[in-house]
Amino acid sequence: MTAKDWLMKKIERVLDRIFSVIxxxxxxxxxxxxxxQVISRSLLPQAPSWTEEVSRFFFISGVFYTTGLAKSRNAYVNVDILEQKLHSNARKVYSILINLLVLGFNLVVFVESIGFTQSGATFIADTVPITMNYIYFGTMVSSFFLMLYTVFDMIKVLTNKNEEAGDAQ
Structure with missing residues (x-):
């Protein structure tokens, strides 16, 4: 294992742990x-109004912060009928093309999410006294780390580490 491989694995492990905890x-x-929310609706005359919004924030944040984990573990659903019919070199090219599309898409999302996050500073959540840029920040983080994990996947494909890479198995 080269120093670059070791460093890439170390970065992936640290990021995986951070995103797992989050x-x-x-x-x-x-x-x-x-x-x-459920207990208060059963026992109290009126449920706290903040529970609906906070549960939505936790759900959205959970989805945003698990996308990188899913990419690093190749846990996304994919249709590989075409891929299975390709020879190994063509499969590599196919995998790189797919990863380039994912990288390009997430680059656009990342760039657009910067302005989106900044605009959220002027909006305050309805029932919780926080600005929405904290919630919108998840879009930026998610797209950035999806790009990073996609680059890692492309490196694995190009260096013939197919057992660790996403589509090129």
Whole structure:
């Protein structure tokens, strides 16, 4: 294993751990918020109004922060009928093309999400006193790390680490 391979694996492991912790936090937050909502609707005359919005924030954040994990573990659904019919070199080219499309799409999302996040600073959530740029920030983080994981996947494909790469197996 070269120093570059070691560094790339180390970065991936650290990012995976960070996003795993954030994802677990979002899931636990979602569960607790929904439990508060359900229990208060059963026992109180009126449920707290903030629970619906906070549960939505936890759900959206959880989705945003798990996209990188899904990419790093090749957990996205894909249709590989065409890919299976290709020879190994053509499969590599196909995988690189798919990754370039994913990279390009996420680059556009990342660039657009910068302005989107900045515009959220002027909006305050309805029931919770936070600005929406904290929520919108997930779009930026998600697209950036999807780009990073896509580059990692392309490096694995190009260096014949097919057992670790996304589409080129």
């Amino acid at each position: 994802s677990i936090f979002c899931l636990v937050g979602l569960i607790c918020t929904v439990l508060i």
